[in-house]
Amino acid sequence: MKLDQSQKSVFDNEYMPYIIKWGKITCWVSIPLIFIPTVALMVFYGARPSMSGILTGFISLFSAMVAWYIVDPITLFPILHVPGMYLTYIAGNSKEIRAPAATAALSSADVEAGTEQGTVISCIAITVSIFISLAVMTLVAVAGNLILSILPDAIIRALNYLLPALFGAMCIQRIMADYRSAAIVVPCACVLRYLNTRGVFKVLPLGGGYAQILLCVLIGVFVAKQMYNMKQKKAKAN
Numbered sequence: 001m002k003l004d005q006s007q008k009s010v011f012d013n014e015y016m017p018y019i020i021k022w023g024k025i026t027c028w029v030s031i032p033l034i035f036i037p038t039v040a041l042m043v044f045y046g047a048r049p050s051m052s053g054i055l056t057g058f059i060s061l062f063s064a065m066v067a068w069y070i071v072d073p074i075t076l077f078p079i080l081h082v083p084g085m086y087l088t089y090i091a092g093n094s095k096e097i098r099a100p101a102a103t104a105a106l107s108s109a110d111v112e113a114g115t116e117q118g119t120v121i122s123c124i125a126i127t128v129s130i131f132i133s134l135a136v137m138t139l140v141a142v143a144g145n146l147i148l149s150i151l152p153d154a155i156i157r158a159l160n161y162l163l164p165a166l167f168g169a170m171c172i173q174r175i176m177a178d179y180r181s182a183a184i185v186v187p188c189a190c191v192l193r194y195l196n197t198r199g200v201f202k203v204l205p206l207g208g209g210y211a212q213i214l215l216c217v218l219i220g221v222f223v224a225k226q227m228y229n230m231k232q233k234k235a236k237a238n
Helices: 004-033 036-045 051-091 096-111 116-150 153-177 179-197 209-237
Strands: none
Touching: 004 036, 004 051, 004 116, 051 116, 051 153, 051 209, 096 116, 153 179, 179 209
């Protein structure tokens, strides 16, 4: 069903300009708010990371996320559109929650993504998913101590393995996606980790704690490029 002329006029001249205006404002406001937990840790607990720690963390996050800064807007925009993109990049969980919520709503409403109707439907679906996520997280945060207090000691001790298990699962997922490259990169990462524990990188500026991660990224990019070139040559030969 297409919009009539008056509805399209409202969408183009009132709805979208309003969304873009407040979307820009909320995005700019959210940027300094992101640093509130960090400032609170520094002010109330005296936690002040070293420049080496900051650089190491930056390299880790940048190398892991930089590709998604390019891929996500391209792949998600047809589903989320302008209102959904603003909401998603403030609330987070773009691929895990927001895009599936928008896709399910578009399918239920039998509306095509990218149309005016699809833009509104996806915006409503994403907004509802954000409210639900916020309610659940608030409940867990408020009741978290109570829940932990009634759990058996065995479960409390087991929670110490939660983060290693999560990273292990993510590592295996990446290895399965490209096991040929992983067969080279993973041993290299282990060697670099060993060299770091032996203090080899301490001669570098700021302690060198970032070197193992940066080298892993560079080696991974080089290996992936070589594997891709070999695959292309094999395809041309066949």
